[in-house]
Amino acid sequence: MQNATRVTGRMRSGHARPFAGASAWIISDGKAGHEALCRGVAEALGLAAEVKRVSPAGLWRALAPWGPVPPSEKFGTPHTPFAPPWPQIAIAAGRTTTPYIRALKKKAGLKTFTVVLMDPKTGPRTADLVWVPEHDRLRGPNVVVTLTAPHPLSPERLADLRARPSGAITALKSPRMAVLVGGPNDRYRYPKPVIDKLSETVRSLAGLGAGLMITASRRTPPELVATLDEVAREAGALFWKGEGPNPYPEFLANADAFLVTADSINMAGEAAATGRPIYVFEPEGGADKFTAFHAALRAKGVTRIAPDRFGGLDTWSYTPLYAADVIADEVEQRWQRRKSLLAGLT
Known part of the structure; x- marks a missing residue:
């Protein structure tokens, strides 16, 4: 297990921060997607969170999320990564982090407010608050449900990027x-x-x-990358193929509209934070949770199905979806109630 740098929080406009100055941990399995969920909520709360990455091996990895923290890690003892003073809040995501958040909840008691993002598979009592997307089945009195997932691309960050676009982006045609x-x-x-x-x-x-701003992922087939590269060169488009600094946040901030492939729930959810039109391209296949997610976005007027060929571009708008603020508000309200309860007991 290793510790990473701290995640710096942000100030939500006009919003008091109950967690200002609070100590915080992000318990991470090292997966970028899971860590982005946690960072989004931590930043919405205005937290400077210490990232603690865990990687149990062998039997202990196989037993997660139901098993304990590996005994060799001596959870809760001095001079180990997980030792007092306990943080005021801890946020975790991913199967192998569940034993750690459960152990922390038991050791720290009411001193630490614990949050799990995504179904921990061990029930809602695993943490003080659990977030799941709408297409997941877990429900409970301490379960927060949103259509899109939390992420660090806050409205403030997108506005800042939009205010200072790169020269390559400003050179593109409009829209x-x-x-x-x-x-x-x-x-x-x-x-x-x-x-x-x-x-x-x-x-x-x-x-x-x-003016096209194209990004590929690690999953994009080489044949498709080659074809898109040809289109980009012919059209004078920007195309990021995974080399050099990732312009993805800039592309999101400065797009007037989007074409997103349906295989990525995260990409559609991140684009939905902009309030800009989103067309969804459907590859072959699918699954119930993807179908439900995309149907819900269409029902809210966020997305439309992409045509085989565009003869024109429609324009529409909707209230941007930013789940991190929704989750942060719920955490703050519950934390305030706990503080009042603790004050009444002293």
């Missing part, structure tokens, strides 16, 4: 279209007909004169 491309996973497939279809969809956007 600017961010094309966020995922790839095959255990639910979606990208056979050649799908690759050809998506390539033609993107070409049609270029044909409309839109």
Whole structure:
């Protein structure tokens, strides 16, 4: 296990911060997606959180989330990574972090407010507060449910990036279209007909004169990367293929509209924080939770199904979805009630 640098919080406009100056831990399994969930909530709370990464091995990894913290880690004893003084708040995400947040809740008692992001599989009593997306089934009196997931791309951060775009972005034609491309996973497939279809969809956007900002992921098939690279060069578009600094936050902030592949719930959720139109491209396959998520976004007027070829671009707007603030508000309210209870007992 190793400790990482601290995550610096932000000030929410016009919002008092009950956790100002509070000590905080993020318990992380090292996965970037899980850590982003935690960072989003920590920053919305205005916390400077210490990241504690865990990596149990062998039997202890296999037993997670139901088993204990490996005894060799001596959880709660001096001179170990998890030792007093206990933080006022701890946030965790990921199966292998569950034993640690459960152990912390037991050791620290009411001194630490514990938060688990995503279903811990061990029940809502695992932590003081549990967040799950709408398409998950877990419910309970301490379970917070939102349509999109928390992330660090706050409205304030997007506004700041929008106020100072890079020269490469300002040089693009208007409207600017961010094309966020995922790839095959255990639910979606990208056979050649799908690759050809998506390539033609993107070409049609270029044909409309839109300024394209394209990103690929680690899952994007090489054949699709090559085709998109050709389209980008022909259209004078920006295309990030995983090399150099990631311009993804800048693309989100400065896009007038989006084309997002349906295989990534996170990309659609992050784009939804902008209030800008989102078209969703459906690869082959799917799963119930993805279908439910995308149907809910369409019902809220956030997204529309992408046409095979764009003959024009529609414009629409909606209230931006930013789950981190919703979760942070719930944490703050519950923490204030706990402080009042503790004060009444002294």
